Amino acid sequence: MSAALLLIAAATAIYLLFHHANRTNSPKIKGIPEVPGLPLLGSLLSIGSCHARKALEWSKIHGPVFQVRLGNRRVVFANSFSSVTNLWITQQSALISRPQLYTFHSVVSTAQIFTIGTSPWSESVKRRRKAAATSLSRPAIASYMPIIDLESSISIRELLEDSDYGDKEINPSLYFQRFALNTGLTLTYGFRIKDAEQLQEIVEVEREISNLRSTSNNWQDYLPILRRFGKKNNTAAETSKRRDRYMDMLLQELKRRIAKGIDKPCITGNVLKDPEAKLDDGGATYSLER
Amino acid sequence: MVSAGLDTVPGNFTMGLGYLSTPHGQEIQQKLYDEIMAVYPNNAWEVCLKEEKVPYLTAFVKETLRFWTVLPICLPRVNIKDMVYDGATIPAGTTFLMVVHPASSYLYIRAKKRQNAYAAAYDPTHFAEPHKFSPERYLVPIQGISHFAYGCGSRTCIGLNLANRELYTLFLRLIVAFRVFPAEREEDKPVIDALDCNKMMTGLTTDPKDFKVKLICRDRGMLEEWLKGSEERTKEL
Numbered sequence: 001m002s003a004a005l006l007l008i009a010a011a012t013a014i015y016l017l018f019h020h021a022n023r024t025n026s027p028k029i030k031g032i033p034e035v036p037g038l039p040l041l042g043s044l045l046s047i048g049s050c051h052a053r054k055a056l057e058w059s060k061i062h063g064p065v066f067q068v069r070l071g072n073r074r075v076v077f078a079n080s081f082s083s084v085t086n087l088w089i090t091q092q093s094a095l096i097s098r099p100q101l102y103t104f105h106s107v108v109s110t111a112q113i114f115t116i117g118t119s120p121w122s123e124s125v126k127r128r129r130k131a132a133a134t135s136l137s138r139p140a141i142a143s144y145m146p147i148i149d150l151e152s153s154i155s156i157r158e159l160l161e162d163s164d165y166g167d168k169e170i171n172p173s174l175y176f177q178r179f180a181l182n183t184g185l186t187l188t189y190g191f192r193i194k195d196a197e198q199l200q201e202i203v204e205v206e207r208e209i210s211n212l213r214s215t216s217n218n219w220q221d222y223l224p225i226l227r228r229f230g231k232k233n234n235t236a237a238e239t240s241k242r243r244d245r246y247m248d249m250l251l252q253e254l255k256r257r258i259a260k261g262i263d264k265p266c267i268t269g270n271v272l273k274d275p276e277a278k279l280d281d282g283g284a285t286y287s288l289e290r
Numbered sequence: 291m292v293s294a295g296l297d298t299v300p301g302n303f304t305m306g307l308g309y310l311s312t313p314h315g316q317e318i319q320q321k322l323y324d325e326i327m328a329v330y331p332n333n334a335w336e337v338c339l340k341e342e343k344v345p346y347l348t349a350f351v352k353e354t355l356r357f358w359t360v361l362p363i364c365l366p367r368v369n370i371k372d373m374v375y376d377g378a379t380i381p382a383g384t385t386f387l388m389v390v391h392p393a394s395s396y397l398y399i400r401a402k403k404r405q406n407a408y409a410a411a412y413d414p415t416h417f418a419e420p421h422k423f424s425p426e427r428y429l430v431p432i433q434g435i436s437h438f439a440y441g442c443g444s445r446t447c448i449g450l451n452l453a454n455r456e457l458y459t460l461f462l463r464l465i466v467a468f469r470v471f472p473a474e475r476e477e478d479k480p481v482i483d484a485l486d487c488n489k490m491m492t493g494l495t496t497d498p499k500d501f502k503v504k505l506i507c508r509d510r511g512m513l514e515e516w517l518k519g520s521e522e523r524t525k526e527l
Contacts, residue, residue, distance in 0.1 A: 026385065031378025050491045052362045055389040065375055075366070075385045081413035084388045084442070085434060087375060092443035094371040099385050101366075116448065121370055132448050141451045145339040145459075150527050152460040153520035156467050159505055160513070169473045169502040172307050176300035176460075183456060184295060186527065203296070207497060210297045213365075214494040264527070 024074040032076065033062035034069075042069030044222060055079060071222025073099075097121035102227060103218040103236050104209075118213070135267055147186045155179045177203045189254045190266030202246055208239045295449050297495045298360045299456055302439075304498045305487060306354040306461065308480030309423060310470040311503040318425065322347055322465050335516040338462045347465075349428035351457045356437035357423050358484045359390040360496040364441055390438045423482075467513050471504040478502040 021039035028034065035058050037043040047054050047070070055077050058066055064080035065087075078084045088095060097120045104118065116132055119125045134140065155175045163170040178199055182192040193199050212218060212235075220226040257263035258272065310319045325346040326334050342348055367386045372379055413420065417427065428436060440447035447453070464470075473479050480501035481487040489497045507513055 026383045027381060029378055029380050029384065032375065032380070050485060052389055052485055055363075059389075073385055075387055076380060077387050077389055079389045081417075081434075083375070084438065087373065087386065088367075088388060088441075088443035089435070091369075091373050094369045094373045094382075095367050095386060096444040097368040097370050098445070099366050099368045117445070118365065120368070129448060136449055136452055138451050141455050142340075144452070145455070146524050146527060148456055148459050149339055149520050150524035152463050153517050153524075155460065156463055156513075157517055159468075160507065163505055165510070166468075166504065166506045169478060169504050171500050171502050172505075173300065173304045173498060173500065176303035177296070179303070179460065180296050180299040180456070183452075187452075192527075206296045210495050210497075211490065211493045214492055 022069070024069055024072055026074045028074065029067055029076070033066045035062060035066055037069045040071070040223070042071055042222075044070055044219060071219065072224065073222050101213070101218070101221045102224075103221055104213045144187060147183055151179050151183045151186075151192075154182075185250070186264075186266070188267050189250050190257070190264035190269055191253065198246070201242070205239055205242045205246070208235075209243065212236050212239065295453055295456075297497065299453055301360040301496045301498055302354050302358060302457060303460065305358045305480070305482075305496075306350070306457075307464065307470060307503060308487075308498070308501055309354075309357075309482060310465075311472040311480065312482065314423065315470065318350065319465060319470055322350060326462060326466060334462060334466050336519065338459050342458050344462070345429060346425060347458060347462055349425040351454065351461060352428045352436055353423060353425040354457070355439035356417075358487070358496055359437065359439050361439075361441070361494060362390050362485065362488075362496065363494075364388045364390060364438070365445075365494075367445065388438065388441075463516075467508065467516075468505040469508060471506060473502040473504065 022042075024042075035043050038045065047068070056079070058068070058077070059079040064083045065076065065078050068075050068077060076087075078087050098118055100120060116125060116128050155178065158178075159170060159172065159175055160166075162168075181199060181202060186192050193202075251268070254263060254266070254268055255272070258269065263269050309315045322344075326344050329344050330337050364387060369380060369382050369384055369386065371382050374380070435442050440450040440453070478501055480503075481499050484496075485491065487496065487498050489499050
């Protein structure tokens with residue numbers, strides 16, 4: 001009798017454990033094929049290091065649209081032109097928000113407000129996106145062309161000189177990073193950075209942050225238990241600090257220029273000078289990403 | 291704003307220039323140069339700031355954006371209302387990812403044999419010969435969206451006009467300034483495959499593996515003049 005009870009209790013416990021281990025943030029979707037996964041982990045292991053290729057393999061078995069459990073998060077993958085068009089374009093008013101991922105949104109972004117591109121949908125994002133769209137519209141871009149004139153000339157001059165006028169083979173990547181960074185800086189703060197070390201620091205940190213936003217580079221996004229001990233957390237926090245340092249430097253430099261009256265027209269400058277144009281509750285840390 | 295386009299725009303330049311150094315790239319850069327010269331025999335450097343009238347260059351930029359789609363998995367989305375796909379209801383609050391390009395030619399061949407669906411930008415039902423780098427595909431009108439490099443739908447990249455102008459202008463200037471040749475040593479040449487070219491495949495964006503190219507000035511005197519002109523125009527900046 002007690003043995004039977006014990007058996008039932010054990011079975012219930014196993015059932016509950018299993019049930020719990022397969023629970024996801026959003027419910028299983030009826031009618032969309034599911035990639036089988038392990039308890040707790042789901043398909044985190046099998047997705048491997050090249051997600052795009054794994055997704056292709058899955059699409060051969062399950063079709064162009066399927067659901068995958070990544071830890072406690074359920075994700076719908078769309079792989080074909082027509083399914084992406086249907087979900088992303090035809091139904092775009094529904095598919096308008098972003099998930100909050102632990103690493104990017106809680107660890108990296110603590111000091112900075114979330115960016116327009118990565119925030120969950122809200123009235124504030126809607127407003128900011130509209131404001132940003134104005135400053136990035138075609139007519140606005142036409143007025144920024146002097147910046148592109150300058151930056152592209154500087155890149156070509158540097159490529160010319162650093163390759164000894166064509167004698168030496170050259171790795172072009174660095175020059176394009178500087179081009180993009182200085183174009184963005186001039187637009188946002190009205191000045192560019194010449195110091196190679198400073199440029200390198202920003203390029204490096206932004207690259208690191210991009211990796212911290214990656215879809216499954218960060219298991220702690222999908223397995224909450226990992227957040228208690230994680231080297232990743234420390235890296236993320238450290239990176240976040242490094243970013244705060246130069247973001248603050250940039251803002252202070254702009255404020256100094258405004259005080260001296262030597263600032264150039266720029267997006268952050270407009271925000272600082274005109275409170276009506278304020279894009280955020282976070283104040284001047286107007287930051288814009290995808 | 292600082293990081294907007296910082297890890298995406300450069301990847302397109304780096305891989306596009308890398309491609310120009312390949313044997314097929316030699317043909318493409320000759321054609322690009324000829325087309326630019328046909329439209330602007332002597333003032334391309336400056337006029338590119340005002341207009342975009344070299345269709346083959348626009349096509350080259352689009353093909354670069356499509357071929358390396360530098361966010362291979364895009365940024366995740368969440369639906370705020372229920373959605374319907376193929377009769378199934380997807381409840382609000384579900385996470386979505388679009389897979390833009392599992393661009394391995396090996397997998398492509400297998401997929402072709404099995405007649406299976408695969409990723410959006412490399413979908414052969416939409417793009418003929420998706421694994422071929424071919425600006426020509428954009429010289430004819432395309433039905434629907436031309437590529438997913440900026441995502442699509444309601445949260446499309448907001449900086450796409452800026453990025454397009456940056457790409458068009460700097461590519462034009464690079465092409466009129468230099469002829470691009472491959473590095474001598476095999477190991478210094480670029481990896482072209484859109485996924486294998488990435489230093490860190492689990493990263494959000496493509497960070498191209500290092501490679502080298504040889505840049506030979508087409509006309510040094512002319513280039514110096516152009517550069518001086520730009521410096522003169524922008525000395526206020």
